[in-house]
Amino acid sequence: MLRMLGIETSCDETAASVVALDESGTPKILSNVVLSQIEDHAAFGGVVPEIAARAHVEALDGIVASALDEAGVSVDDLDGIAATAGPGLIGGLIVGLMTAKAIAAASGKPLVAVNHLEGHALTARLTDGVEFPYLLLLVSGGHTQVILVRGVGDYERWATTIDDALGEAFDKTAKLVGLPYPGGPNVERAAREGDASRFSFPRPLRGEARLDFSFSGLKTAVRQAATAIAPLSDQDVADICASFQRAITETLEERVGKSLSRFREIYPDIDDPALVVAGGVAANKAIRETLDRLCGKHAMRLVAPPIALCTDNAAMIAWAGLERMRAGMASNDESMSFAPRSR
Ligand code: KG4
Numbered sequence: 339m340l341r342m343l344g345i346e347t348s349c350d351e352t353a354a355s356v357v358a359l360d361e362s363g364t365p366k367i368l369s370n371v372v373l374s375q376i377e378d379h380a381a382f383g384g385v386v387p388e389i390a391a392r393a394h395v396e397a398l399d400g401i402v403a404s405a406l407d408e409a410g411v412s413v414d415d416l417d418g419i420a421a422t423a424g425p426g427l428i429g430g431l432i433v434g435l436m437t438a439k440a441i442a443a444a445s446g447k448p449l450v451a452v453n454h455l456e457g458h459a460l461t462a463r464l465t466d467g468v469e470f471p472y473l474l475l476l477v478s479g480g481h482t483q484v485i486l487v488r489g490v491g492d493y494e495r496w497a498t499t500i501d502d503a504l505g506e507a508f509d510k511t512a513k514l515v516g517l518p519y520p521g522g523p524n525v526e527r528a529a530r531e532g533d534a535s536r537f538s539f540p541r542p543l544r545g546e547a548r549l550d551f552s553f554s555g556l557k558t559a560v561r562q563a564a565t566a567i568a569p570l571s572d573q574d575v576a577d578i579c580a581s582f583q584r585a586i587t588e589t590l591e592e593r594v595g596k597s598l599s600r601f602r603e604i605y606p607d608i609d610d611p612a613l614v615v616a617g618g619v620a621a622n623k624a625i626r627e628t629l630d631r632l633c634g635k636h637a638m639r640l641v642a643p644p645i646a647l648c649t650d651n652a653a654m655i656a657w658a659g660l661e662r663m664r665a666g667m668a669s670n671d672e673s674m675s676f677a678p679r680s681r
């Protein structure tokens with residue numbers, strides 16, 4: 339039995355978790371504690387790095403203690419400590435990685451430096467036992483990427499956004515129509531009451547051979563529409579949100595569809611071809627339904643981990659640490675000298 343403590347502080351969640359891996363290779367989340375700073379940042383309409391770093395300093399010790407406590411283990415019972423080393427906001431990364439180094443140094447347990455994106459990429463193996471290779475669609479406030487996951491530490495990025503991240507597009511749209519931060523859930527809720535055919539927003543990069551995404555043109559179109567009809571009634575807001583969300587789902591269908599075709603071309607014969615979706619935007623029901631349908635067309639399975647494990651959390655970091663350790667890729671010497679990296 340291996341037990342790994344995970345620490346995640348790359349953005350606005352202070353999180354710690356203990357994940358176990360038994361002899362038969364079955365993982366179990368023993369605890370998963372997440373403290374969101376959303377309230378600290380809401381008044382500013384987005385995450386303020388300096389406030390985030392201070393909040394991590396104040397909260398992290400207590401969150402780590404809760405995670406150990408809930409798991410019913412002490413530091414002595416651990417086989418390692420994994421912490422996010424990047425990418426993310428540098429202040430938070432320093433707090434998390436230094437805390438992990440201190441625990442590792444004091445206890446003599448190995449430290450595993452984990453890339454935040456690798457945490458998202460491997461979560462579906464923790465929750466659904468998905469086998470390599472698979473395709474990952476990561477859609478969060480900071481990232482919009484399609485990644486081919488061939489193995490632990492073996493990733494090939496197929497697509498990224500050339501401007502805004504998808505979550506960022508939701509957040510900016512929310513701001514433009516006067517909905518509070520974080521925008522995604524509020525835009526989704528408003529869209530339910532709206533007429534998606536009222537505004538025709540662009541479908542960026544449609545038909546282009548490359549696999550990338552672009553969302554800034556969409557945001558500009560939303561701004562123009564909102565300015566043209568201001569002041570906005572509730573119905574106007576709902577119609578803009580519904581039209582925006584339709585543009586997004588149709589764009590994903592076309593863009594992600596190209597990646598799925600390519601995946602099927604490269605791997606025509608694998609048993610259970612899967613698209614894994616991760617990141618906060620994966621909470622969006624309309625987007626999930628679109629991806630589900632799209633996967634059906636390509637004879638693939640959509641794997642969407644539970645929302646709490648799609649958004650930022652430390653169980654994914656502990657799990658990535660275990661995967662690295664099991665694969666013989668967790669070098670303590672390397673990790674202890676690892677400097678946090680924002681990019
Ligand atoms: O993964 P996450 O919790 O944090 C990082 O960015 O790493 O993702 C947060 C993003 C925000 O931009 C938020 O607006 C978006 O995910 N989001 C949503 C929904 N829930 C959260 N976007 C669209 N629909 C939602 N239901």
Ligand code: ZN
Pocket residue numbers: 454458478617649650
């Ligand atoms: Zn994330």
